[in-house]
Amino acid sequence: MIITSLQNAKVKQWMRYHHRSEREKDQCFLVEGEHLVQEAYKAGLVLYTIQKIGSPLLFPDCMVYEVSDAILKKIRMCTSGSDIMALCKYKESSSSIGEKVIMLDDVQDPGNVGTIIRTALSFGYHSVILSDHSVDLYNEKLIRSTQGAFFHMNVLRMDITSMLLTLKQQQYHIYATSLQNAKPLSSISKMEKYVIIFGNEGKGIKDEILALSDTHVKIEMQTFESLNVAVAAGICMYYLQ
Amino acid sequence: MIITSLQNAKVKQWMRYHHRSEREKDQCFLVEGEHLVQEAYKAGLVLYTIQKIGSPLLFPDCMVYEVSDAILKKIRMCTSGSDIMALCKYKESSSSIGEKVIMLDDVQDPGNVGTIIRTALSFGYHSVILSDHSVDLYNEKLIRSTQGAFFHMNVLRMDITSMLLTLKQQQYHIYATSLQNAKPLSSISKMEKYVIIFGNEGKGIKDEILALSDTHVKIEMQTFESLNVAVAAGICMYYLQ
Numbered sequence: 001m002i003i004t005s006l007q008n009a010k011v012k013q014w015m016r017y018h019h020r021s022e023r024e025k026d027q028c029f030l031v032e033g034e035h036l037v038q039e040a041y042k043a044g045l046v047l048y049t050i051q052k053i054g055s056p057l058l059f060p061d062c063m064v065y066e067v068s069d070a071i072l073k074k075i076r077m078c079t080s081g082s083d084i085m086a087l088c089k090y091k092e093s094s095s096s097i098g099e100k101v102i103m104l105d106d107v108q109d110p111g112n113v114g115t116i117i118r119t120a121l122s123f124g125y126h127s128v129i130l131s132d133h134s135v136d137l138y139n140e141k142l143i144r145s146t147q148g149a150f151f152h153m154n155v156l157r158m159d160i161t162s163m164l165l166t167l168k169q170q171q172y173h174i175y176a177t178s179l180q181n182a183k184p185l186s187s188i189s190k191m192e193k194y195v196i197i198f199g200n201e202g203k204g205i206k207d208e209i210l211a212l213s214d215t216h217v218k219i220e221m222q223t224f225e226s227l228n229v230a231v232a233a234g235i236c237m238y239y240l241q
Numbered sequence: 242m243i244i245t246s247l248q249n250a251k252v253k254q255w256m257r258y259h260h261r262s263e264r265e266k267d268q269c270f271l272v273e274g275e276h277l278v279q280e281a282y283k284a285g286l287v288l289y290t291i292q293k294i295g296s297p298l299l300f301p302d303c304m305v306y307e308v309s310d311a312i313l314k315k316i317r318m319c320t321s322g323s324d325i326m327a328l329c330k331y332k333e334s335s336s337s338i339g340e341k342v343i344m345l346d347d348v349q350d351p352g353n354v355g356t357i358i359r360t361a362l363s364f365g366y367h368s369v370i371l372s373d374h375s376v377d378l379y380n381e382k383l384i385r386s387t388q389g390a391f392f393h394m395n396v397l398r399m400d401i402t403s404m405l406l407t408l409k410q411q412q413y414h415i416y417a418t419s420l421q422n423a424k425p426l427s428s429i430s431k432m433e434k435y436v437i438i439f440g441n442e443g444k445g446i447k448d449e450i451l452a453l454s455d456t457h458v459k460i461e462m463q464t465f466e467s468l469n470v471a472v473a474a475g476i477c478m479y480y481l482q
Contacts, residue, residue: 234475
């Protein structure tokens with residue numbers, strides 16, 4: 001199907017998906033750029049692609065909307081200049097979270113959460129659990145910064161306090177990163193079944209969550225004592241993998 | 242001095258500093274937010290502060306321009322909503338680069354370079370050397386993502402190929418991150434005097450630079466094999482510190 005009018009109802013529908021509330025209502029979201037569309041396709045999430053008129057059909061078995069440059073420019077979320085987008089349905093998450101789990105307590109920056117999901121997949125972690133007040137999982141910048149890992153990682157969103165109580169009953173070891181009363185990372189013994197918790201960029205992990213953890217971990221630093229949460233997460237995930 | 246007109250010459254001057262070429266011409270740049278202004282002040286770089294009319298004077302020995310809300314809103318570079326900014330002079334860099342050095346080969350994203358500078362300071366590295374084609378050091382997002390580390394780290398910008406030849410003569414060990422023909426990070430022996438090189442987000446390290454390095458290092462991954470460069474740098478810096 002070819003669309004050239006900026007007033008077309010489909011264009012209006014796609015524009016709505018720039019807003020979280022509209023995505024949630026319809027349970028779908030846009031992705032942008034060949035690499036991300038490919039990863040979404042592999043994960044079976046693509047409802048249809050949206051391409052520049054006359055551009056090659058990369059996914060012959062997908063429905064396609066061919067659109068003008070002006071429409072693509074209007075509906076794109078970043079300035080990538082890519083000629084392909086896709087409308088995807090929301091992912092389903094699995095309640096089987098596996099043995100190596102990352103938990104994020106109100107991490108707010110979409111780039112940080114996306115980078116943590118990317119790192120978690122690279123190091124063989126099985127699930128990433130976001131607290132209720134973390135950033136929206138379908139934020140465009142979050143998805144982009146996962147570099148496609150978003151489509152292959154089991155990500156859940158829930159009340160993490162009650163989840164931690166359940167996980168402790170199931171003999172998960174709970175590591176929490178903290179600057180106070182914490183053991184140096186290099187002295188930590190590795191467990192088979194564990195959760196590592198990282199906290200909000202400004203406030204760290206909430207006290208009630210820290211109180212539920214078994215081991216407080218500190219990354220040894222020399223001077224400035226300040227690490228970006230995605231970098232801290234990368235170092236802990238690498239060390240404990 | 243109080244300024245309330247958006248047409249004032251000072252306002253026009255500050256707006257110019259949103260552009261790299263204008264910053265370079267005058268060798269000065271704006272910073273934004275109490276924390277960053279404080280760190281710039283500690284480093285002796287503040288020429289004067291720019292504050293909201295009537296807001297408390299945090300740096301009594303600094304010259305102050307008090308400005309209207311409308312002016313602040315106009316000259317701010319991000320949406321922080323902060324009431325204080327400062328005009329700072331460019332940093333000087335030292336040619337004594339110390340024993341633990343980070344080198345970046347055309348890293349382009351300002352958030353990545355800023356995060357790497359922040360991590361390098363935290364882990365006690367002495368200098369960060371940027372290649373000629375890396376992102377502008379005075380990019381507002383770069384400075385913000387250093388969380389102030391920018392003002393305390395020795396950062397240089399130069400032709401890294403010729404710099405590497407000099408450093409090799411001076412017995413620095415050169416580590417380069419690479420996915421090919423590389424040893425796993427955990428098998429690497431630590432040196433006293435060394436450089437670690439990280440590459441461009443898309444292309445990695447250039448072949449001519451790889452050819453000058455002593456050890457190729459690979460971070461062991463399990464599945465996805467994709468790490469953000471600031472995360473990879475954090476892991477290597479932690480491990481080799």
